[in-house]
Amino acid sequence: MARVVRAVALVAVGVVLVVDGLAGPSTPAVEPRPMRPATDQERREHEVQRLSDAIDELRQQEGATAGTP
Numbered sequence: 001m002a003r004v005v006r007a008v009a010l011v012a013v014g015v016v017l018v019v020d021g022l023a024g025p026s027t028p029a030v031e032p033r034p035m036r037p038a039t040d041q042e043r044r045e046h047e048v049q050r051l052s053d054a055i056d057e058l059r060q061q062e063g064a065t066a067g068t069p
Helices: 001-021 039-064
Strands: none
Touching: none
């Protein structure tokens, strides 16, 4: 008898979890705040960082191929 009660309880919990998962989130999605435009200084800093990363990557590639003929 205890096994039957335990099995029914597990099935009930499983059904609740499945129904909850299908129902989706209970809170509405939050609208993302619009980003402010980047300032000229921020654009320059981003471009400098991007170029620096590209230079580092090229140096790594050059170092990796330096030993090959």
